[in-house]
Amino acid sequence: MMMQTIAYLGPPGTFSEEAAIALATAQPDVVYLPLSSIPAVVTAIETDAATVGVLPIENMLEGSVNFTLDLLIHETNLRIAGEIVIPIRQYLVTRAGLALPQIQVLYAHPQSLGQCRRFVERCLPGVATVASLSNSAAPAEALADERPSAAISTLRAAEITGAQILARDIADNHSNVTRFIVLAQQDAAPTGHDKTSFCFGFREDRAGVLVGALQTLAEEAINMTKLESRPSKEVLGQYIFLIDIEGHRNDAHVARALDRIAARTGMFKIFGSYPRRQAQNQAGS
Amino acid sequence: MMMQTIAYLGPPGTFSEEAAIALATAQPDVVYLPLSSIPAVVTAIETDAATVGVLPIENMLEGSVNFTLDLLIHETNLRIAGEIVIPIRQYLVTRAGLALPQIQVLYAHPQSLGQCRRFVERCLPGVATVASLSNSAAPAEALADERPSAAISTLRAAEITGAQILARDIADNHSNVTRFIVLAQQDAAPTGHDKTSFCFGFREDRAGVLVGALQTLAEEAINMTKLESRPSKEVLGQYIFLIDIEGHRNDAHVARALDRIAARTGMFKIFGSYPRRQAQNQAGS
Numbered sequence: 001m002m003m004q005t006i007a008y009l010g011p012p013g014t015f016s017e018e019a020a021i022a023l024a025t026a027q028p029d030v031v032y033l034p035l036s037s038i039p040a041v042v043t044a045i046e047t048d049a050a051t052v053g054v055l056p057i058e059n060m061l062e063g064s065v066n067f068t069l070d071l072l073i074h075e076t077n078l079r080i081a082g083e084i085v086i087p088i089r090q091y092l093v094t095r096a097g098l099a100l101p102q103i104q105v106l107y108a109h110p111q112s113l114g115q116c117r118r119f120v121e122r123c124l125p126g127v128a129t130v131a132s133l134s135n136s137a138a139p140a141e142a143l144a145d146e147r148p149s150a151a152i153s154t155l156r157a158a159e160i161t162g163a164q165i166l167a168r169d170i171a172d173n174h175s176n177v178t179r180f181i182v183l184a185q186q187d188a189a190p191t192g193h194d195k196t197s198f199c200f201g202f203r204e205d206r207a208g209v210l211v212g213a214l215q216t217l218a219e220e221a222i223n224m225t226k227l228e229s230r231p232s233k234e235v236l237g238q239y240i241f242l243i244d245i246e247g248h249r250n251d252a253h254v255a256r257a258l259d260r261i262a263a264r265t266g267m268f269k270i271f272g273s274y275p276r277r278q279a280q281n282q283a284g285s
Numbered sequence: 286m287m288m289q290t291i292a293y294l295g296p297p298g299t300f301s302e303e304a305a306i307a308l309a310t311a312q313p314d315v316v317y318l319p320l321s322s323i324p325a326v327v328t329a330i331e332t333d334a335a336t337v338g339v340l341p342i343e344n345m346l347e348g349s350v351n352f353t354l355d356l357l358i359h360e361t362n363l364r365i366a367g368e369i370v371i372p373i374r375q376y377l378v379t380r381a382g383l384a385l386p387q388i389q390v391l392y393a394h395p396q397s398l399g400q401c402r403r404f405v406e407r408c409l410p411g412v413a414t415v416a417s418l419s420n421s422a423a424p425a426e427a428l429a430d431e432r433p434s435a436a437i438s439t440l441r442a443a444e445i446t447g448a449q450i451l452a453r454d455i456a457d458n459h460s461n462v463t464r465f466i467v468l469a470q471q472d473a474a475p476t477g478h479d480k481t482s483f484c485f486g487f488r489e490d491r492a493g494v495l496v497g498a499l500q501t502l503a504e505e506a507i508n509m510t511k512l513e514s515r516p517s518k519e520v521l522g523q524y525i526f527l528i529d530i531e532g533h534r535n536d537a538h539v540a541r542a543l544d545r546i547a548a549r550t551g552m553f554k555i556f557g558s559y560p561r562r563q564a565q566n567q568a569g570s
Contacts, residue, residue: 058516058521059516060516060518060520060521061516061518062351062516063351063514063515063516066347066348085521173518175520177521179521210499210509210512211496211499211500211502211503214495214496214499215496215500217496218496224495225522226514226522226524227495227512227514227524227526228513228514229348229511229512229513229514230348231343231344231345231346231347231348233345233346233458235345235460236343236345236370236462236464237510237511239511239512241512
């Protein structure tokens with residue numbers, strides 16, 4: 001795949017930028033395109049303003065990014081061409097010369113604040129917290145505040161803003177990761193170590209119907225790595241199931257299973273086949 | 286079940302209060318306890334500060350309320366004793382004397398604003414939008430603003446604040462509903478028209494293992510009405526499955542199926558059995 005422009009959910013300094021940078025590794029000429037929303041990333045790829053884009057799809061603690069799932073189901077025919085797993089490491093940063101006991105104000109994205117609750121309770125008791133719109137905006141706002149302020153920041157945002165690092169790896173859970181998908185016009189060619197993502201729906205959500213689809217996978221000895229449901233958005237209690245399996249859609253047994261599942265279900269859509277990536281903190285499965 | 290104090294996620298005027306009021310129907314003496322967070326509702330019931338509580342668990346458009354699901358899985362041994370389905374109807378409200386073409390500022394909870402996008406684009410073009418923390422705070426803030434302001438509001442919040450209704454049912458989707466669960470120390474006795482919620486997890490997420498659990502339900506002719514997954518929060522790619530089925534956990538065939546599933550799976554937890562409620566805009570299943 002020739003890569004030129006990588007779109008991501010900006011601003012620079014977010015974990016999404018870290019995913020875009022990780023994707024660009026070993027690519028000589030890459031242009032980064034930070035955009036203001038997830039739909040903007042999709043539209044940029046659809047209109048060839050970007051060659052590929054990275055979107056967050058799943059966090060180890062928070063679960064699926066529903067916005068991305070709904071976009072895949074309802075809004076775009078772009079394919080998943082890859083995945084990237086990024087460790088979520090939080091840093092406490094401030095302007096040069098301030099020490100931990102002096103901090104009175106803490107800027108943080110609310111989700112990051114929640115992930116660093118133990119550190120904040122113990123090391124910053126009584127601090128006033130201010131909600132920031134992103135992990136990248138927080139350090140910039142802390143640096144602009146005249147009071148003794150700190151921020152919860154990504155390493156990359158600390159580099160960009162020139163903030164000083166007071167503490168590293170401050171999240172309660174040190175093994176947290178976020179998985180990003182790489183969206184493109186085409187999915188990836190088989191590598192022998194692939195994954196396929198697809199979804200299906202049916203009018204009657206009986207165990208017997210879903211079990212048929214899953215049984216097809218079991219009969220073909222296909223390992224399922226994820227099963228997620230999203231509302232059909234038509235009637236409460238009607239769902240679309242999103243499934244990740246091992247194998248490429250061009251593999252004979254995968255193609256056979258997908259054909260059988262498509263024949264049984266109503267709505268059916270393949271999001272793409274792409275090389276599997278392991279999280280850095282996980283053993284192989 | 287004797288009911289005295291119903292805890293809910295406040296403030297008054299939210300859809301959660303509408304759920305609490307719907308629960309209280311036919312109860313003579315009821316005290317409402319609006320609290321500031323979902324964990325506060327749980328703690329109030331656990332400590333007998335409240336008899337029961339209502340928590341949002343699923344919206345027809347947005348899907349599951351992950352916070353509530355994770356709380357059931359990881360944090361509490363309270364039981365689900367009932368469910369309530371509330372239509373999500375949005376109103377445009379303002380102070381007396383203002384008409385639609387005069388409105389310059391619109392207060393709205395971001396999720397509600399998203400649900401009313403078409404109305405706002407067509408009937409309030411060029412309006413400045415301000416994010417409010419709840420559907421109940423929005424009308425209060427609009428009334429306090431000196432500029433010609435309106436708010437997206439629940440009917441109940443319009444009543445409480447005395448705001449004038451300019452337009453009704455302004456959401457793009459008119460059949461949107463939210464399902465709430467009733468939490469209590471005990472679940473409900475069988476009525477012959479019940480539902481049971483439970484969850485389970487296992488270390489290896491193979492299709493063959495999940496399919497075994499679902500097959501057990503199919504063999505006992507038990508209808509599954511919902512299947513949802515949440516991260517185990519331990520390793521990316523390890524999930525807990527949450528399942529709703531028809532029938533009471535005291536029904537012989539349901540008890541048999543649950544025993545068989547519990548024997549096969551690692552973590553297993555029954556959230557409770559309770560009478561099924563249909564959404565007002567749905568046909569019977």
